[in-house]
Amino acid sequence: MSGNGVSVEKNPPVKLPNEPVITPQIVAEHGLSPEEYQRVLAIMGRTPTMVELGIFSAMWSEHCSYKSSKVWLKKLPTKAPWVIQGPGENAGVIDIGDGQAAIFKMESHNHPSYIEPYQGAATGVGGILRDVFTMGARPIANLNALRFGDPAHPKTRHLVSGVVAGIGGYGNCMGIPTVGGETNFHAAYNGNILVNAMTVGIAPTDRIFYAAAAGVGNPLVYVGSKTGRDGIHGATMASTEFSEDSEEKRPTVQVGDPFVEKLLLEACLELMATDVIVAIQDMGAAGLTSSSFEMAAKGGLGVIVELDKVPMRETGMNPYELMLSESQERMLIVLKPGTEEQARKIFEKWELDFAVIGHLTDTERMVLSWHGDIVGNIPIPPLVTEAPVYERPWTLTPLPAVLDAASVPVPKDWRASLLALMSCPDLASKSWIWHQYDHLIMGNTAIRPQDGDAALVRVNGGHKGLAMTSDCTPRYVQAHPETGGRQAVAEAWRNITAVGARPLAVTDNMNFGNPQKPEIMGQFAGAIMGMAEACKVLDFPVVSGNVSLYNETEGRPILPTPTIGAVGVIEDIAKAVGSRLTQAGLGIVLIGETQGWLGQSLYLREACGREEGAPPPVDLAVERRNGDFVRSQIALDRVEACHDLSDGGLLVALAEMAIAGGTGMEIAQPAGNVVPSHAFFYGEDQGRYVIASGSADDVIEAAHAAGVPAVLLGYSGGASLVVRDLLSLPLSDIKAAHEAWLPGYMSATE
Amino acid sequence: MKARVHVTLKNGVLDPQGKAIGHSLNRLGFPEVGDVRQGKFIELELDETDKAKAKARLDEMCRKLLANTVIENYSIELVG
Amino acid sequence: MKARVHVTLKNGVLDPQGKAIGHSLNRLGFPEVGDVRQGKFIELELDETDKAKAKARLDEMCRKLLANTVIENYSIELVG
C-alpha cells in the first residue's frame, strides 16, 4: 500500500466476485431516494460499488445524518460557562468544579428492543456506556426511560420483562449502578416501545478524549470484540447476493457481551492514563463506517482501511459486511506513531482483540482495501457537506381548549380515587423494575430510586454529589407539543432542584413518529421550541442528545416523547434531601400556585376515562423563582423532605412521601382557598413543590418575602394520610395498592 | 412420555458464553479446542401418550417460551 | 472432530430454572407438563482425530471446568 493514498486515489475500485449490478431496487432497499442517489453519482463521478453504496446509505440514514431534525436541533441553546463540550461529540461534557467534568448522554434503542427485548435493551445500555467512556470518563450511573404499550396488549408483559432483564443484565455486569428512570404505559406505544438509556460519567477536565483524528500516517487501531454479521440492516438483501454462505441470509440481532465491555472499559481507561491516544471513537450505529468516517472528517484528513486486517468472527465475510456490521463492544483509536506495542500490551492483558487496520492520510478520501485491492474510494468532505438536509413541511398542533374543572366530576369516593391513582400503571411503584438493577454498586448512591425526585450519586473522593433524572410527560406533548416540551425540561429542572442540587445541563432523546407527515414534524418543531425556551430561561443548556424518528406502525405514531435527561450538582452531599417523610411533627408546606389544572391530568384519565383539554401551562419565570427558593431553603437546612408535584398532583405527591418514609400526616385545603377540592388535590399545575419542615413558619415567611406562594397544609404524624373532611387512609393500604400493581401484572398470564 | 429439547443459538449470532468457555479451555491447557457454542437442554415429563400430539404441543411450547426464535433454533426429541 | 457435551443436574439437586419453566408452561396452557429439568448443551470443535484420545481429553475438560461434579452429571458424544 502506498503511504499516503495519493496514487491509489485514481484507481477505480476493483469489483468483487458476485458483485451485483446496482439497480433502482437495490438503491431503494438501501433507503436512498432517487434524488439522493443522484447526489451519490455526482459526488463519485461514477457508479459506486456495493460497499460504497452501503456507506452512503448508512451515513445518510436518518440515524446518522439527522437529515430531518438538523434544522430544528440548531435552535436548542447549547452554551453556558460550565459547558466544556456541547452536542457533536460522543457525549456532552460539563465542568462540575475541582478539575472534574461530568460526561453524559442519552440514546434510544427502540426498534431493536421491540424485536428482541433482552438483547435490544442490553446493547442499548452497552452503546451509551461506550459513548461516555470513549471520552475518558468512568461511568458512575445509568438511567433508563421506558415507554410500553397498553398493559392489556398481548405483547406488553413480554416486552417489559425482556427490556428490564436486558438493562439489568448489561449494567449489573458492568458494575455501573442504575439509579433512576421512568416507566410509562400507553396504547400509543403498542407497536413501538421506547427504550432510552442514559449514562453519566466523570473525568478529569484535563483528560478528555475526542474523536477528531490528527497526524498523517498515524496508525488506526481496532480494539474490542471481533466483527460478525450483526445488525447489518436494510442491507439484508445485499448480503443475499453477496455472501458466500447461504445460511447467513437473515437479519441478525446484535447480541451484547457485557463481560467484554467491562474489559474494554478497563483497558481503555488504562490506555487513556498513558499518553498515546490521538483520537478515539466507539463503533456504534453503522459501526466501522461511521466511526472511521467521523474521525477522518473531524480531523480534515483521509484514511486507508485495510479491511482484511479487521478481526473477524465468521468466515467468508466481505467488505460490505465488515463496513456495515454493528457488532458490539468495539472501538477505533488513532495512536501516536510508534506506540502500537505499548497499546497492544494493555489490550492483550485484558484479553481483547487489537489490530492495526490502517492509517491516516492527507487525501481527504476514505480508501478501503481488501487483500491488496482497492474496493472502495470515497471523497470525505462532500459526503458530509452534500449530505441531504430536509426542511420538512410542518404544521403545529393547535392548543386545545382549556378544560373547566367544573366539568370534571368530583370523586364519589375519595379513598377509592386515590387508591386507583396510586395503583394505575403510570403511577404504581416501579420497584419491581429497579430492584432488578444494581443501584448500589460503587457505594456512592445517596438517593436511591423512589427516595427522591432525582437520584443522587457521590462523586468519588469528595463531598460533591451529582443529581440526575429523566423526565417527559408524553400526554402533555401530544396535546400541545410546545407546552409539553417546556414542561419536560421544567420537570427535569425541578426534580434536580427538589433534592437540593443546582441543575446544570440536559441531554435529550427525541422520540417521534414519521417526520414526513407534517403533523408529526409539527410535533417535533413544537417540542423543540418549547424545550429551547425552557432551556434558555432556566440556564439549562443541551449538551448532547439523540433523535429517533419513524416510531410508528401501520400509520399509528407513538405519543411524541422528547425525553429529557438532566444532571445537577450539589457541593455538599450531606445537605441533600429526599422525598421520604420520616419524622412526625413537621409542617407540610405547599410551594407554588394552585389553580386546579385538570386538563390532561391523570385524574381525568384514570378516574374519569378522559384524555382531553390543554395541558398545564408552564410559566418559566415562576418555575425558576420557585425552584431557586426551594433550593435556598434546602441549603439553609430548613427542609427535611421535598417532593415536586407532577403526575397525579398534590394528593399523590403527599401519599408518595408518606408511604416512602412510613410517616402519615393530617392536612387540609387551606381555609379560604376557593379551588374545587378535586382540582386542588389532583390538578397538575406546574412549578410546585411540597416540603416538610421543622421550621415551616420561617419557610413561609421567607417565601412571601421572595414573592413565592407558600401555604401550610398541616403536619406530619400518625400512620394514616388524613385530609380533613375528605379522606383518611392507612398508609399500609396506600402502600399495598402502590406496590402491588406491577408485580401482580408481571406474574399473571394472559 | 419424556421429551428432550435442545435450544441453540442460530448461526452467526454471537455466543458470549461459548466464546468465554473456549477461551478458558485453551488457557487451562486444552489448545485443541476451537469454536465452542453453548445451548440449553431441557427435559420435560409429559402427560400425553400420542406422539404426534406431543410433538405439536412441544413445538408450541418452544415457540412460546422455551426458545427465543429471533436468535435461537430448537429441536425436539421424544423419548419413551 | 466435533463433540457434544450434555451437563445436567444430579437427581436431588434443586433446579430453580427447571421448576420455573414447568410452572410457566402450566400457566401458559400446558397442563400436561410435569417435571422439567434444565441442563446445558455444549458443542465443541476439536483439533484431534483420534476418538479415544478426544474422549479422554473431553472427560478431563468436563471434570475440570464444564461440569461441577458435586452437583452435575455430564455425558460426552463425538460427532464426525
Add this chain to the structure above:
Amino acid sequence: MKAAVLVFPGSNREGDVAQAIELVTGRKPQMVWHGDGDFEKTDLIVVPGGFSYGDYLRCGAMAALSPVMAEVKKRAAQGVPVLAICNGFQIVTEAGLLPGTLMRNAHLKFVCSDVHLKVETSQSLFTNRYQAGQVIRVPVAHAEGNYFADQDTLKRLEDRGQIAFRYCAPDGTVDGTGNPNGSIRNIAGVFNETKTVMGLMPHPENAVEPMFGGSDGKALFEGLVEALT
C-alpha cells in the same frame, strides 16, 4: 491489618470492598490480579463481588481455576483468613473452599435490595463485633445467591456452627419472608470448619456509611481489624 483484594476479569465490587477496608483501617489494600499466583503475604484475603468471566458457564467456575486461586487455597489451608463476598462466595465454593453451591435465584431475577440478616454466632474472626441473634441490615445484589447443599452437608454445617448469617424479617424472625433468593434454610453466609474462611452473598462493604446504605456492615471489617492486628 494488611489485606489483599483479588481482581478477576469481570470483578466489579473490588473497589467497593477496598474502599470499606480503607475506611476502617486507613490503609489501601493490595489489589491482586488473577494471574498473580505469588502475591505478597497478607493478614486477610478478600474475594470480591462481580461477574468474573461474565458469570458464563457457572458463576465463579472459571475464576476458581485461576492461578491466584490455587495460591489462595494453599494459604487458606495454612489458616490465612479468606472473606468471600457474592461472586467471591461463588468462586470459593467452586474452588472447594466452602461446601454447597449457589444456584439461580428461585424467582430467576437479579435482586438488588436491602435485606435483614440474623447473626448466627459472634465466635469468629468475621463476626466478633456482632452479638449472636443480632439483626443487621445490608444490601444484596445478585442473580445466583440461592444457597444449596445436600441434607448431610447442611446437618454438618449446623451441628458445627458453620452458619454465619441467615436471612430474616426485620424483627429477626427466620422464615421465608426475608429470604430474597430461595436459599435453603435461609442461609446467607457460611464458614469453613475452622471458621477462617467465610462466604456470604450480602454486601457488608456497601453498608459502611450512614448516608450510603447504612452502616451495619462496618462492624464486620472492624472485627477483622481487631482480630488480625
